[in-house]
Amino acid sequence: MDNLLEHFVTLWVVIDPIGTIPVFITVTAGLEAAARRRTALLASLISAGVLLFFLIFGQLLIEALDIGLNSFQVAGGIILFLFALTMIFGESKQEIERRQAEEDRGDKMHQHNPAIFPLAVPSLASPGAMLAIVILTDNHRFSAADQGITAMVMLVVIAIAFVLMLLAEPIIRLIGHSGAAIISRVMGMILASVAVNSVLSALLEIMKTGQL
Template sequence: MELLDRFVTLWVVIDPIGTVPVFIAVTAAMTAPERRKTALLAACISAGVLLFFLLFGQILIDALGISLLSFQTAGGIILFIFALTMIFGEAKHETDIHATDADADLDQRPSPAVFPLAVPSLASPGAMLAIVLLTDNNEFAAADQAITAGVMLLVVLIAYLCMLAAGPIIRLIGNSGAAIVSRVMGMILASVAADLVISALLEIGQSGLH
């Protein structure tokens, strides 16, 4: 029963199904091999980030004196900013004079597999918090950590398979459809981000009153 609870918790916070629209939005212009490579890289990076928080998250947060609610607030703000870029699109240059510089800037940007797919879509602030809360990092309970890691890797694997299945969807809806999906997902992500921040602030306020 405890194993099922961990699976459900990590399924909700990692949200493999919810990652598919984001994947469609950021990979619509890619070829099929590029999409497969992006999906694999995103799954591996997100798994690595979550494993790091599983092993060292609580220790790092305690060492820095950061509360989990502060971490949740910061993650919600970052997620909200990213959601705005999905809704309104990225800023474009007014002229083509600096086209070469623009291309150079594009080359320096992180791969979509890193941002936004691995972080914050798969390894979301909620997922990082859940990993920390599901494992007692201070005690280094190896068996407990191994169970949580196994469940997390299973959910990430499912997310990877879901991203692979997005290829036929992209071919069906085309670039225009992907743009619409991107805007809708941006609205949803903005709502999720706002909820993260509001719930953290409310909890901080309640704890202050007591």
């Protein structure tokens, strides 16, 4: 029971369903309600699939490629920092309207799906979440049954994130797009600080231990 609670808290922190709300509001600001619901569902399914992949194959992949956890953390921090910059500066109203017009015309050749990036990866299935799921299902320490329980806990957290993204719609109606833009920029600053802290922590660990 203690391990179950520990795993839930760990996965809650690294997946961060609450922190996904301003990201969801930002990337779906120009979408209709039905499209936002589809985006939330797709992001949840993709992030669950990515984390399940790392649960099953992550340890084997990292060991086979001889990738150090600190190196993975540095790379993840850089990616999160770059995404934080997009949250801080954001798209102008004209850019959002142009993107929506292109989608309405069916011109999707150069469009990316926000459900995949940035919602599924790296917001929900962040590098930290990928590492956490590998550590919490270490093949040398946990049985298949324990790993199955951890997988269920992870899916519960993803389900909560999906519900919170659905609740983002009334939040948008309450605060408006201007309020959403303000929240996005504030959260972008916080996310940038978290990303920098992640990189610096990994670099300090590399300097102390000499291990990548």
